[in-house]
Amino acid sequence: MTDIELGAFRAETRAWLEANCPAEMRDGIRDEETICWGGRNWQFTSAAQKTWLEVMAAKGWTVPTWPVEYGGAGMDRAHDKILQEELDAIGARWPLQSFGIWMLGPALLAFGTHQQKLQYLPPIARGEVRWCQGYSEPGAGSDLASVQTKAVSDGDYYVVNGQKVWTSYADRADCIFALVRTDPDAKKHLGISFLLIDMDSAGVSTKPIRLISGSSPFCETFFDDVRVPKSNVVGTEHRGWDVAKHLLTHEREMISGGGAGLLGTRALGAVLAEHEGGMDAVTRAEALTCEIDSLAIGLTLERYKDQAESGGGVGDASAMLKYEGTELNKRRHELLMSAGGADALQWEGTHAGLAADWLRTKANSIEGGTSEVMLSIISRRILGLPG
Amino acid sequence: MSEDETMLQDAARGFLDGAAPVSHFRGLRDAGATHDAALWAEMAAMGWTGVLVPEDAGGSDMGHAAAGVLAQEMGKTLVTSPFLSTAVMAATALRQIANDRTKEALGNIANGSVIYALAVDETHKHDPDGTTLQAVADGNGFRLTGTKGFVVDGANADRLLVLARAEAGLTLFDIPADRTGITRAANAMIDARDAATVTFSDVQATGDDVLGHVGDAMTVLQPALNAGQAALAAEMAGLATGAFGMTIGYLKERKQFGVEIGRFQALQHRAAHLWCESEVTASAVRNAGRMLDQDMANATLAVSLAKARATATAKLAVIEGVQMHGGIGMTDAFDMGFYMKRARVVAEWLGDYGYHAERVAAARGF
Numbered sequence: 001m002t003d004i005e006l007g008a009f010r011a012e013t014r015a016w017l018e019a020n021c022p023a024e025m026r027d028g029i030r031d032e033e034t035i036c037w038g039g040r041n042w043q044f045t046s047a048a049q050k051t052w053l054e055v056m057a058a059k060g061w062t063v064p065t066w067p068v069e070y071g072g073a074g075m076d077r078a079h080d081k082i083l084q085e086e087l088d089a090i091g092a093r094w095p096l097q098s099f100g101i102w103m104l105g106p107a108l109l110a111f112g113t114h115q116q117k118l119q120y121l122p123p124i125a126r127g128e129v130r131w132c133q134g135y136s137e138p139g140a141g142s143d144l145a146s147v148q149t150k151a152v153s154d155g156d157y158y159v160v161n162g163q164k165v166w167t168s169y170a171d172r173a174d175c176i177f178a179l180v181r182t183d184p185d186a187k188k189h190l191g192i193s194f195l196l197i198d199m200d201s202a203g204v205s206t207k208p209i210r211l212i213s214g215s216s217p218f219c220e221t222f223f224d225d226v227r228v229p230k231s232n233v234v235g236t237e238h239r240g241w242d243v244a245k246h247l248l249t250h251e252r253e254m255i256s257g258g259g260a261g262l263l264g265t266r267a268l269g270a271v272l273a274e275h276e277g278g279m280d281a282v283t284r285a286e287a288l289t290c291e292i293d294s295l296a297i298g299l300t301l302e303r304y305k306d307q308a309e310s311g312g313g314v315g316d317a318s319a320m321l322k323y324e325g326t327e328l329n330k331r332r333h334e335l336l337m338s339a340g341g342a343d344a345l346q347w348e349g350t351h352a353g354l355a356a357d358w359l360r361t362k363a364n365s366i367e368g369g370t371s372e373v374m375l376s377i378i379s380r381r382i383l384g385l386p387g
Numbered sequence: 388m389s390e391d392e393t394m395l396q397d398a399a400r401g402f403l404d405g406a407a408p409v410s411h412f413r414g415l416r417d418a419g420a421t422h423d424a425a426l427w428a429e430m431a432a433m434g435w436t437g438v439l440v441p442e443d444a445g446g447s448d449m450g451h452a453a454a455g456v457l458a459q460e461m462g463k464t465l466v467t468s469p470f471l472s473t474a475v476m477a478a479t480a481l482r483q484i485a486n487d488r489t490k491e492a493l494g495n496i497a498n499g500s501v502i503y504a505l506a507v508d509e510t511h512k513h514d515p516d517g518t519t520l521q522a523v524a525d526g527n528g529f530r531l532t533g534t535k536g537f538v539v540d541g542a543n544a545d546r547l548l549v550l551a552r553a554e555a556g557l558t559l560f561d562i563p564a565d566r567t568g569i570t571r572a573a574n575a576m577i578d579a580r581d582a583a584t585v586t587f588s589d590v591q592a593t594g595d596d597v598l599g600h601v602g603d604a605m606t607v608l609q610p611a612l613n614a615g616q617a618a619l620a621a622e623m624a625g626l627a628t629g630a631f632g633m634t635i636g637y638l639k640e641r642k643q644f645g646v647e648i649g650r651f652q653a654l655q656h657r658a659a660h661l662w663c664e665s666e667v668t669a670s671a672v673r674n675a676g677r678m679l680d681q682d683m684a685n686a687t688l689a690v691s692l693a694k695a696r697a698t699a700t701a702k703l704a705v706i707e708g709v710q711m712h713g714g715i716g717m718t719d720a721f722d723m724g725f726y727m728k729r730a731r732v733v734a735e736w737l738g739d740y741g742y743h744a745e746r747v748a749a750a751r752g753f
Contacts, residue, residue, distance in 0.1 A: 284753065287753070288744050288745075288747065288748050288753060289744070291747060291748075291751055291753070292692060292695050292696060292744060292747055293667070293696075295671070295688075295692050295747070295751075296667045296668065296670055296671040296692060296696050297667055297670075299667075299670040299671055299673075299674050300666060300667045300669075300670040302670075303670045303673070317666070320662070320663045320666055323660075323663055324663055324666075324667055372656065374659075375655065375656040375659040375660060376652070376655065376656070376659070378659035378662060378663065379655035379656065379658060379659045380655075382659075382662065383635055383655075383658055383659065383662060384635075384639070385635070385638060385639065385649040385650070385655050385658065386639065386646075386647050386649055386650050387649070387650050387652075387655065
């Protein structure tokens with residue numbers, strides 16, 4: 001790919017976005033209120049949000065790197081990067097985000113049959129079906145492979161019974177991808193299947209979970225004699241752990257971006273400097289170290305994205321990205337709270353949302369594998385330490 | 388890394404494992420030597436000393452990213468050479484000025500026939516702007532008076548780049564190290580390398596000895612310092628990798644309580660944390676080299692980011708290295724102490740963590 005071709009692509013993209021991105025979608029805000037999650041029951045917050053999703057989906061630009069036949073645009077990393085830069089340049093909101101795009105899609109692309117890809121991927125790309133993730137259980141947190149939700153064979157169907165926890169947006173999702181035990185007699189990693197379940201099925205129910213930071217998207221999800229076609233297994237029956245591991249890699253990369261994703265927007269120093277009276281020397285020193293680490297972690301994410309694009313993959317190093325990114329995000333929010341002082345202690349007011357965000361970041365180093373699990377993965381798989 | 392960089396790295400590692408493993412450094416230290424002329428000549432023959440010298444001056448001109456690759460490999464086994472002083476910093480300074488004299492000087496760097504040292508620091512901290520060494524006008528030239536400290540490679544150097552304060556402002560001189568009035572005293576350094584205190588008393592310098600323009604040292608010196616800081620960050624990243632490699636090896640073989648100590652989660656997690664930090668630092672180091680090659684005038688943030696991160700990571704690597712080795716790590720017979728002492732010296736050289744953090748702060752709105 002020559003620079004001339006990429007330059008032409010940038011110019012075309014800029015012109016197209018200028019012509020097609022509604023003005024209301026260019027406010028640069030990407031908070032919860034403005035996110036378009038899509039799905040069967042999605043209520044667009046404005047006509048512009050609907051238009052934006054439709055025109056982007058028609059170009060395959062909600063999932064630019066997916067193959068065209070599955071709803072994407074078949075872009076390589078260089079083009080995708082340019083598209084993201086041009087979207088950022090006009091402050092465009094994301095047309096669509098979802099666990100389908102981030103998690104299930106990559107897993108289906110790697111493990112799904114052609115038929116499954118044709119059936120599930122285009123509706124994800126168009127924002128027509130919203131997915132949630134059914135992994136953790138009350139007794140299966142860090143030890144995820146000990147999941148106990150049962151799927152018992154009954155002809156062409158499984159009958160599913162059990163409980164999932166930390167299922168984000170389960171109360172609003174159309175479907176769930178879940179880890180279920182299909183062979184109770186096998187060793188724990190070898191008896192699990194990766195199963196796609198429609199949330200409208202009889203016997204599925206959900207209950208929201210309230211966190212220390214307030215209301216949350218997390219739910220408990222219950223399965224009570226839920227019948228699921230066996231054709232909904234992704235990958236090989238009983239070998240769902242392979243799919244799950246692949247998907248967890250994507251989840252780690254996604255979560256690790258949380259800390260560094262803020263880097264391109266605003267320097268921590270500039271944010272903190274706005275507070276009246278400035279910073280005391282101790283806070284300033286801590287913030288400066290945090291800023292240095294933020295920049296270096298941001299460069300590391302870029303480096304690994306480039307490596308993944310050039311075919312090298314990220315593999316187990318995603319544990320490093322997840323560990324560094326989430327620990328950084330926690331530090332950053334501690335500093336923001338400290339800078340806000342007493343003003344940041346109220347749920348409402350000038351710093352509304354900050355305290356809730358600060359509390360919520362504490363889960364970053366737990367969800368998707370704790371920091372300690374990440375360090376254990378690195379220790380064994382990368383450093384080759386015994387254990 | 389690019390394919391070229393990977394090839395260079397493999398070639399460098401292959402050569403250094405044979406010619407300059409840590410035992411080579413130990414030999415120099417035991418002999419009280421701070422320079423190996425034969426090793427330097429081999430580096431010249433391979434094009435390393437000319438890594439930043441233009442091809443028309445006889446160099447290989449591979450660029451700053453490549454210089455970083457070489458420095459990193461040298462750092463892994465504590466290779467002792469004036470590579471940074473001469474091949475990186477002096478070469479970068481000299482190539483800022485295009486004339487026959489600098490071309491000849493650059494050619495001498497490329498062919499390995501000259502060693503340069505930068506005489507910049509005066510107090511216990513790196514502070515070029517605070518330079519007090521006087522360059523007093525005298526006829527058509529100057530007389531230099533004052534003292535420089537922590538002049539790395541200053542005892543072995545043939546020539547000195549001296550930062551002095553003239554009436555018009557900071558001025559950089561390129562003079563022979565043995566000019567009348569210069570006294571050099573080698574310091575007994577904790578890392579057993581060459582650093583000298585250099586005293587100037589009424590040292591005569593002509594207008595021709597000025598590199599660049601009078602009162603405008605930074606146009607020449609700033610790129611050289613940036614290049615040196617980036618390469619030093621690369622050396623420190625290599626140093627951290629070398630120390631970490633020893634530590635991981637030890638965790639796998641040392642047995643206590645009947646098992647390899649690497650089975651203990653308390654040590655596993657600390658080792659894994661250190662590896663993560665090293666990966667993050669590697670990104671900053673690589674970025675600094677690339678930025679210097681692409682856009683030198685705007686590379687300061689990238690360079691200081693790399694030096695700050697490398698300083699922190701090398702420190703962590705040697706502290707954990709000694710601690711995880713236990714008692715043997717404290718003995719002089721074992722190599723880990725060499726890494727610790729070198730890490731402390733290069734933490735200070737060309738600006739410590741605080742110096743570079745402040746440059747990041749300035750660039751990021753603090």
